[in-house]
Amino acid sequence: MKKKIFALKIALFALAIVSLSCAEKKKKVVLVFPETNLSAENIIPKPSKVIATNSAFGLDQNTVIYTSQAFNGFTEVGTFLSEKIETLTSLKVPVNTTDLEQVDRIIYINQTDSLELETKESYQLYISKDSIIINSKTAEGAFRGVQTLRQIIPEKSNDSITDHPMWLIPTGKIIDSPNFEYRGAMLDVTRHFFSVTDVKKYIDVLAYYKINKLHLHLTDDQGWRIEIKSWPKLTAVSGATEVGGGEGGFYTQEAYSEIVSYASKHHMTIIPEVDMPGHTNAASVAYPILNGNGKTLKPYTGTHVGFSTFDAHKDTVYAFIDDVVREIAALSPGPYFHIGGDESHVTKKKDYILFVNRVEKIVQKHGKQMIGWDEIMQADVDSTSIAQHWNTKKNATKAAARGSKIIMSPATRAYLDMKYDDTSIHGLDWAALIPVDTAYNWSPTTYIENLKKEDILGVEAPLWSETISTIAELEYLAFPRIIGYAELGWTTDENRNWDDFKTRLANQTPYLNRMNVNYYPSTLIDWKKDVSETILKN
Numbered sequence: 001m002k003k004k005i006f007a008l009k010i011a012l013f014a015l016a017i018v019s020l021s022c023a024e025k026k027k028k029v030v031l032v033f034p035e036t037n038l039s040a041e042n043i044i045p046k047p048s049k050v051i052a053t054n055s056a057f058g059l060d061q062n063t064v065i066y067t068s069q070a071f072n073g074f075t076e077v078g079t080f081l082s083e084k085i086e087t088l089t090s091l092k093v094p095v096n097t098t099d100l101e102q103v104d105r106i107i108y109i110n111q112t113d114s115l116e117l118e119t120k121e122s123y124q125l126y127i128s129k130d131s132i133i134i135n136s137k138t139a140e141g142a143f144r145g146v147q148t149l150r151q152i153i154p155e156k157s158n159d160s161i162t163d164h165p166m167w168l169i170p171t172g173k174i175i176d177s178p179n180f181e182y183r184g185a186m187l188d189v190t191r192h193f194f195s196v197t198d199v200k201k202y203i204d205v206l207a208y209y210k211i212n213k214l215h216l217h218l219t220d221d222q223g224w225r226i227e228i229k230s231w232p233k234l235t236a237v238s239g240a241t242e243v244g245g246g247e248g249g250f251y252t253q254e255a256y257s258e259i260v261s262y263a264s265k266h267h268m269t270i271i272p273e274v275d276m277p278g279h280t281n282a283a284s285v286a287y288p289i290l291n292g293n294g295k296t297l298k299p300y301t302g303t304h305v306g307f308s309t310f311d312a313h314k315d316t317v318y319a320f321i322d323d324v325v326r327e328i329a330a331l332s333p334g335p336y337f338h339i340g341g342d343e344s345h346v347t348k349k350k351d352y353i354l355f356v357n358r359v360e361k362i363v364q365k366h367g368k369q370m371i372g373w374d375e376i377m378q379a380d381v382d383s384t385s386i387a388q389h390w391n392t393k394k395n396a397t398k399a400a401a402r403g404s405k406i407i408m409s410p411a412t413r414a415y416l417d418m419k420y421d422d423t424s425i426h427g428l429d430w431a432a433l434i435p436v437d438t439a440y441n442w443s444p445t446t447y448i449e450n451l452k453k454e455d456i457l458g459v460e461a462p463l464w465s466e467t468i469s470t471i472a473e474l475e476y477l478a479f480p481r482i483i484g485y486a487e488l489g490w491t492t493d494e495n496r497n498w499d500d501f502k503t504r505l506a507n508q509t510p511y512l513n514r515m516n517v518n519y520y521p522s523t524l525i526d527w528k529k530d531v532s533e534t535i536l537k538n
């Protein structure tokens, strides 16, 4: 601990000396910083506490990043920040450079065990005229802090000094912690397939808003999207179908690992879902021995649900599941495995219970914690297993009574595949129409009466893909609502307010446009239309 503080002091001291000597050598640039207001920045999710000191840190070509190099992942977070700064500003900000000649200001990403940092994702961001310090216990926390910092770097430099562009970052202090540890998005890559490139782009934007889980719905009636080496026909046969008769697709194990590793660079966990015992037509088409509904199955490219089931009484079925869970678990470093379990309308209730009980043991045997849609609470699941509430409140209450945690994804509030309103060109409406304000204006903590805050692991916004097949369509349904769900997961209810959020959301256009995100331009939001107008805040 002492050592770290010492290292930081040395770095700051070195900076002071270098700044002085640089100042002597260089022509003195007289900088008149305009007054800033850190509290008025458009940060999403809204941080726990912001104190403005009204001056500015000038990010320029003489800024460098230092990190706590002895601690896992801090240097990578520094490199990530440097890359993002370069994309935005074209400045090349070195990380942990030993050549101190050029340094005027530093960004220090610092590991500390300070007790004020409540969770591993908590961070403090101290911005003064000469230095920016991000404090956190873990690289994960530092990464969240870096997202906040990215959001307050203006899109444009202060061009009053033409030969020395500076991006003026408002000074002050941010103390921040997440309300929930689980802040997720789900993507159905089954009804329509989405490429690795598409998924990576989604991860980029989700991470910017501090979402830390991406749940991939990998199997369903219409297709099987992940290579299982011990059961090759799953993808050879059922990788090639999708809703509407398109060509489908699937992830090889290498491709899936590429997603996992890209997500992990963004401190995001991939949660793989293999949906069963229902939603299994594609698996049974490839291997009819798995089928439990007594009919001969054909590839299915429609959008109905609830007609397929595995046979809950065959040992072969459990041997198959063991292989599938083993292979996917080995590629998935995260702690969770999602078994689906929803809408098994043609599985007898007693078979369903038997099935979920047995599959839970398989998941545990492979070292993972089971998640399932809320129906799994009909079985005798362990308190370590997690219910994802989408439909039946009673199942969530049951979960809490049993000591299981709950992920909140109520279809009427959190389903990204629901239309915004009746003019929406994509989406379904079976649960509700969900305009941007309705998506934001609810509390995951109080949505189900009788649940305590501790019962809730977090929030997840699922995007089912029956009606979307391109990244632009995906983005149309996801954005801007997912930005609101990110805030629901991170920010406490007391600290959230629609009117305030609406303004911050309106100011996301420079970022969303720069990222080429096809967001739905809801008329509830007074979007900043002219990018250059938005970004010249200072």
Ligand code: TNX
Binding pocket: 305, 342, 343, 373, 390, 415, 417, 428, 464, 465, 466
């Ligand atoms: C219900 S939500 C489903 C999905 C559909 C979705 C469409 C859930 C656990 N099951 O199979 O894609 O509705 O909104």
